[in-house]
Amino acid sequence: xxxMRKSSKRIAFAVLIVLALLFFSPIVIVLMDSFKDKFSIxxxxxxxxxxxxxxxxxxxxxxxxxxxxxxxxxxxxxITLLSLVVIVLFDAMTAWYVTRVxxxxxxxxxxxxxxxxxxxxxxxxxxMSKTANLLHIGNPxxxxxxxxxxxxxxxxxxxxxxxxxIPADIEEAAVIDGCSPIQCFFRVVFPILKxxxxxxxxxxxxxxWNDYLMPYLVLDIKSVKTISIAVQYLQGGYGSKDMGAMxxxxxxxxxxxxxxYLFCQKYIIRGIVAGAVKE
Amino acid sequence: xxxxxKKYAPFFTLPTLIAFIIAFLAPFVMGIYLSFxxxxxxxxxxxxxxxxxxxxxxxSGDFIHSLWYTACFxxxxxxxxxxxxxxxxxxxxxxxxxxxxxxxVFFMPNLIGGIVLGYIWQLxxxxxxxxxxxxxxxxxxxxxxxxxxxxxxxxIGYMMVIYIAGIQNVPDELIDAAAVDxxxxxxxxxxxxxxxxxxxxxxxxxxxxxxxxxxFDQNLALTAGEPGKESQxxxxxxxxxxxxxxxYEGVGQAKAVIFFIIVAAIAFxxxxxxxxxxxxR
Numbered sequence: 001x002x003x004m005r006k007s008s009k010r011i012a013f014a015v016l017i018v019l020a021l022l023f024f025s026p027i028v029i030v031l032m033d034s035f036k037d038k039f040s041i042x043x044x045x046x047x048x049x050x051x052x053x054x055x056x057x058x059x060x061x062x063x064x065x066x067x068x069x070x071x072x073x074x075x076x077x078x079i080t081l082l083s084l085v086v087i088v089l090f091d092a093m094t095a096w097y098v099t100r101v102x103x104x105x106x107x108x109x110x111x112x113x114x115x116x117x118x119x120x121x122x123x124x125x126x127x128m129s130k131t132a133n134l135l136h137i138g139n140p141x142x143x144x145x146x147x148x149x150x151x152x153x154x155x156x157x158x159x160x161x162x163x164x165x166i167p168a169d170i171e172e173a174a175v176i177d178g179c180s181p182i183q184c185f186f187r188v189v190f191p192i193l194k195x196x197x198x199x200x201x202x203x204x205x206x207x208x209w210n211d212y213l214m215p216y217l218v219l220d221i222k223s224v225k226t227i228s229i230a231v232q233y234l235q236g237g238y239g240s241k242d243m244g245a246m247x248x249x250x251x252x253x254x255x256x257x258x259x260x261y262l263f264c265q266k267y268i269i270r271g272i273v274a275g276a277v278k279e
Numbered sequence: 280x281x282x283x284x285k286k287y288a289p290f291f292t293l294p295t296l297i298a299f300i301i302a303f304l305a306p307f308v309m310g311i312y313l314s315f316x317x318x319x320x321x322x323x324x325x326x327x328x329x330x331x332x333x334x335x336x337x338x339s340g341d342f343i344h345s346l347w348y349t350a351c352f353x354x355x356x357x358x359x360x361x362x363x364x365x366x367x368x369x370x371x372x373x374x375x376x377x378x379x380x381x382x383x384v385f386f387m388p389n390l391i392g393g394i395v396l397g398y399i400w401q402l403x404x405x406x407x408x409x410x411x412x413x414x415x416x417x418x419x420x421x422x423x424x425x426x427x428x429x430x431x432x433x434x435i436g437y438m439m440v441i442y443i444a445g446i447q448n449v450p451d452e453l454i455d456a457a458a459v460d461x462x463x464x465x466x467x468x469x470x471x472x473x474x475x476x477x478x479x480x481x482x483x484x485x486x487x488x489x490x491x492x493x494x495f496d497q498n499l500a501l502t503a504g505e506p507g508k509e510s511q512x513x514x515x516x517x518x519x520x521x522x523x524x525x526x527y528e529g530v531g532q533a534k535a536v537i538f539f540i541i542v543a544a545i546a547f548x549x550x551x552x553x554x555x556x557x558x559x560r
Contacts, residue, residue: 012370016377019367020384023432026399027387033402045406090294097291101281109292116303118546120493122517123539126532127306127313130321135301149302152295181284185291210392212496213518228394232500235398247402250395257390265383268390272437273444276482 027254034059034251038244055244063248067230073256076226079140079215080208083147087204088197091152095159096189100168110156117153121213129217138218146218147208155200158275162196163189199271202264209257227253314532319525331533341508342534345516352423352512353491356430360487361480364435368442369468382443386436397500400429404501415502422502422510429497434490438483445479446472478553485549492542513538 032048033041040053049055063069094113098106128146132138137145170192174184212228215221221229231249235241261268284291309321314331316324335342367385371378388396404415404425415421449472457467473480495514498504504511504519511519517538521531 009373009375012373013375013377016367016370016375016381020381023384023388026403026432029403029406030399041402042405042409045402086294090298093291094295097284097288101285101288103285105288109296112304113299116299116307118543119303119307119539120514120535120542122495122514123535124303124306124310125518125535126521126528127309127321128302131301131306131309137301145298146302148295149298149300152299156295175283181287182290206390210390210394210496212392212394212499228392228496231398232394235500243402246398250398253395254391258387261383261387261390269382269386269440272440276441276444276479276486 030247030250030254034244034247036244036247038242041243041247057248059244059248060252062242063234063245063252066242066245067234067249068225069227069230069249069252072225072227072230075140075224076209076228079143079147079226080205082141083144083151083208084201084204086144086148087151087155088201090148091155091200092159092190092193092197093185094152095156096163096185098156099160099163100171110160113153113156115153116150117157121150125213125217128214132218138220140219140224143215143218146214147204150214151204151207154203154275158196158200158203159193162193166192196274198267199274202268202271203275205260206268310532311536313529314536315529317526317529319528327529331529332537334527334530335534335537338530341511342516342520344509345511345513348419348423348509348511349492349513352426352430352494353488355427356434356491357484357487359427360431360434360438361483363431364438364483365442365480367435367439368446369472371439371443372446382436382439385439388432389434389436391433393494393496394500396429396433397497400425400432401501404428416505416510419506419509422505425501426494426498426510426512429501430491430494433497434487438487441479441483441486442476445476449475481549481553485546488545488549489542492545513541 029046033045035055035057036049036053036059037055038059047053094109098110129138132142132146135142137143171184171188174188175181179187210228211226212232215226216229216232219226219229221233225233231246231253234246234249313321313324315326315328317327317330318324371382375381391399401415404421408414408417408421413421415425453471453475454467457471462470493514494512495518498510498512498515499518502510504515508516508519513534517531517534520527520534524531
């Protein structure tokens with residue numbers, strides 16, 4: 001029995017190693033191609049750089065220049081962080097209200113928010129971008145309104161599930177002690193919600209950071225590009241495709257994600273599980 | 280408490296409500312209305328009844344094609360992603376050395392954005408097809424399998440994480456008891472583990488299904504629908520109807536409404552299914 005378990009574990013380990021290598025190889029391939037000159041990449045994408053094909057960091061220099069990478073990175077970071085602050089705060093407020101106050105207004109608002117999670121973006125993309133233009137919010141700061149509106153479904157849903165699981169006694173006690181509902185929310189409720197705030201923040205980050213279509217339709221992309229738009233623009237632009245610059249930019253987009261992942265792994269995994277349980 | 284809080288409804292809900300109306304509610308209602316009209320900007324809409332819906336199905340048949348293409352793609356991806364993710368979750372709950380490292384590697388692709396994923400796989404698939412003098416956008420079958428591989432690479436880690444949590448929640452006593460009763464590994468898997476992780480399985484099936492149906496960025500980056508419109512999934516088909524075909528905005532909006540109904544129907548049946556199971560328990 002013991003022998004069998006040992007050998008089956010060995011087989012499992014071997015299977016995992018092979019799969020892990022397969023999973024990792026696309027990133028390695030892009031990484032090694034990013035150091036090869038642009039002509040040799042499409043000829044033989046799977047070979048290591050050689051003395052002839054190695055081109056140092058030339059691709060990175062041209063990639064950063066062609067996509068205006070730092071500007072795209074800055075805009076993406078700005079939009080993501082600002083949206084997160086707004087979503088985490090305002091949706092906690094909304095969720096607390098609609099969960100604690102039983103009224104027609106609460107239940108209609110809550111159900112509409114949940115409903116919005118089911119609707120594919122294509123359903124509203126045209127009318128939403130027209131509305132955004134009309135209201136002059138087609139800029140990085142204005143986009144926050146759109147992300148709050150479109151991201152509230154998931155956030156309120158997660159918050160509300162969490163709020164239901166905490167007893168209202170603590171809040172009642174705070175009010176009896178003379179807190180107004182606003183003080184009660186900021187001093188008592190908001191701190192208690194911390195675990196689910198992290199979950200909401202992580203799940204919304206994974207969406208907003210990588211989002212392509214909404215910013216593409218709403219922003220004036222001649223002057224403002226997010227990372228996803230910059231990558232698409234590099235490939236879709238006219239003239240000959242510069243595979244070298246492309247590979248370098250792909251690597252540059254993956255690095256911040258890996259850093260984010262390594263720092264927040266625990267919370268990301270927890271967030272996904274928490275999100276799935278309440279789905 | 281409820282009474283005093285009720286007075287603060289504007290303070291607590293208005294910011295979200297206003298953003299929600301601007302970003303979702305008004306566009307959604309307008310979208311339904313516009314699907315029955317002919318328009319190029321929103322202001323010049325003229326009522327045409329069901330014309331757009333008829334046109335969506337009649338003209339050139341690319342919508343029907345993309346519908347089938349999406350359904351097949353969703354079916355293949357749902358099965359493969361969940362099967363592999365479940366097997367990985369089983370392996371990673373066996374207390375094997377390096378479990379954390381494996382989990383990290385399998386999950387990482389999920390965080391990469393759709394556009395970037397599309398170009399990574401375009402490079403790799405074109406590199407392989409170059410041996411046969413082909414490219415990924417030369418034949419819709421290449422695009423199909425390319426998208427399936429891409430989807431697997433992206434989604435397996437996410438589903439694996441959910442499955443691992445589900446498997447870890449199965450009480451050890453239950454498995455020990457079954458083992459004492461003489462159940463084999465496969466019997467324990469079939470009669471104990473799988474029934475116990477059923478809630479995770481439903482969630483994962485639902486997530487992969489809706490994600491496959493909504494896929495857009497990856498499709499745009501990998502093949503952009505080429506050759507012709509043959510490798511277009513629904514979302515991309517709707518997008519090109521809107522923005523690349525003048526005079527067809529109304530048809531695009533009608534297609535979007537149909538798309539919405541399909542996705543909503545999937546979500547609704549999933550909800551009913553879970554509710555029924557919860558009652559049984």
